[in-house]
Amino acid sequence: MSGTIFIVGEDDLCCSAGEALVRYTGIKTTISQRLVAGGAVPFRKKISSMNNVAENIMPVLMIADADQAPCVVVQRNTWLPRGANERLLLRLAVREAEAWILADDVGFAQFAKINQALFPRHPDEAADPKRTLLELIGRGKNRDLRDEMLAPHGSKSLVGLGYNLRLAEFVRGHWRIDRAIERSPSLARVLPRLIAVLANNNMR
Amino acid sequence: MLITRLKLKNWRNFKNLDVPLRSRTYVIGANASGKSNLLDVFRFLRDICRPAGGGLQKAIEDRGGLKKLRCLQARTDNEIEIHVEISEDADSDPIWEYTLAFKPEGKGLHRVLVAREIVKRAGRSEPVLSRPDKADGKDVLRRTQTAIEQINSNTAFRDVSDFFSETTYLHLVPQLLKHSEIASRIVEGDPFGQGLLQRIAKTPQKTRDARLRRIQQSLEKAVPQFNQLKFEQDKITGLPHLMASYQHWRTHGAWQREDQFSDGTLRLLGLLWMLQESNSLLLLEEPELSLNDAIVAHIPLMIDRVLRKQKAFGRQVIITTHSEALLGNPLDGRAIILLEPASDGTLARVADATELALMQEGLSPADVLLPKTRPQGIDQLGLFL
Secondary structure, three states, X not given: OOEEEEEEEOOHHHHHHHHHHHHHOOOOEEEEEEEEOOOHHHHHHHHHHHHHHHHHOXXXXXXXXXXXXXXXXXXXXXXXXXXXXXXXXXXXEOOXXXXXHHHXXXXXXXXXXXXXXXXXXXXXXXXXXXXXXXXXXXXXXXXXXXXXXXXXXXXXXXXXXXXHHHHHHHXXXXXXXXXXXXXXXXXXXXXXXXXXXXXXXXXX | OEEEEEXXXXXXXXXXXXXXXXXXXXXXEOOXXXXXXXXXXXXXXXXXXXXOXXXXXXXXXXXXXXHHHEOOOOOOOOOEEEEEEEEOOOOOOOOEEEEEEEEEOOOOOOOEEEEEEEEEEOOOOOOOEXXXXXXXXXXXXXXXXXXXXXOOOOHHHHHHHHHHHXXXXXXXXXXXXXXXXXXXXXXOOOOOOOOHHHHHHHOOHHHHHHHHHHHHHHHHHHOOOEEEEEEEEOOOOOOEEEEEEEOOOOOOOEEEEHHHOOHHHXXXXXXXXXXXXXXXXXEEEOOOOOOOHHHHOOHHHHHHHHHHHOOOOOOOEEEEEOOHHHHOOOOOHHHEEEEEEEOOEEEEEEOOHHHHHHHHOOOOHHHHOHHHHOOOOHHHHHHHO
């Protein structure tokens, strides 16, 4: 029998990335719940109840952006409750989940018709991955993406109306995790424990 | 062309209002804060300029007379004034300015008289029109009509009159389409979408098919099981109908008529049709009604996509909304008008510098602006029930 998992993302992109990671492990798992917290604060508030879910019902994968925290591990440890259940996986993308997207340079270059040489070599270290990604799209040749993902000229919003939708489309259909983990150590670190928990879950 | 600035004096619940407008403008505010009253200004101007049966007197009468139009807080000054600026695009200087002020005669027949009517055009030092003029002084009856409603007088600014008269307002009430027996008469301008089917029927077939195809593509995504959309004329009664096919346990699915569609499907359909219908100002009243939040969240993008396909991306759309899902989008912070009820009528404003800065950092209007429209004291509502 296949096990189940609960995925919580700070935003839609984190959630989609979580789903892709679970699928990538190749371990037969049903994603039975998917929750978009909608911001860092509601995300943190969910942690303690998710710990209970992990303890009593099913494993939980929680993904958020670490934003500008100096050290991901320290931040994660302050967020986790004391004696957190081992089936609660809380993962923070170093700055933003966009860094994980940029890590698949081949895939995203094709998707957005961008010159691959323009991608940062170490996306985890990019100071502002979202801005980097927006700049890349602006230099790309995919007109539809430019129209919908970038904020219109002079607009006071950061991104365009279709930003999340288009990124989620990429993550679901085109994102290759095997390529992304080679360039993003923070993404690679998610996998061993996820695999361990999922495998364990299936044996129960 | 689009309206880039609106100034009002004593209009319904706005004692004074002065706001910029953009190609997509969202109007947010608590219940009874005046969102619909704000949209009504544009309908009022349209009613004045309507080629058949329009005019200032009719437009006022349709709204229940001057007493109902004038702001309750207007104590000493009883004049209503509307001022709009029209530009080619949102960031350029206005090419037209139109001002209309009117008030009760105050004696004799107690008619409503035009107090001022001014039309200015960019590049001209003198106004194209400036009333009251000499002739108005000799003949008071002239002042019961605006110049913009008269073809003989508006030759020099016909563009403005045409622009106003083409405004479309949509607040589709699905029940009126489903139950033709309660919809006795179609109100002028068809604000509630009763005439949607007739509109579709009147469209040339090729255009109609293209539009329905676009609607179908959007609905496929929004409504599960939705398969195909077509237009049909009933063979016996001759009445126009929309038919949709839903995936079903039968191989060919099931064809349903519009009276069997869900409220949400009908509203979405009406919205998508109206977006494609003309190229002038479109007013949308709470497009989120009856729709799932996940669909509502896509409305702004849907509007952009349809207009982009129509090559009418610059078309002006003004939307009133309460929806958190809709405002959770990365909308342009400058395009949101906030209505805040105060003791002296409703105050309207756009986001201030701090709020704009917050939105530029990636917070959505739902995070920054929507909390400010919550009625004060609402937290205690439950205590009284």
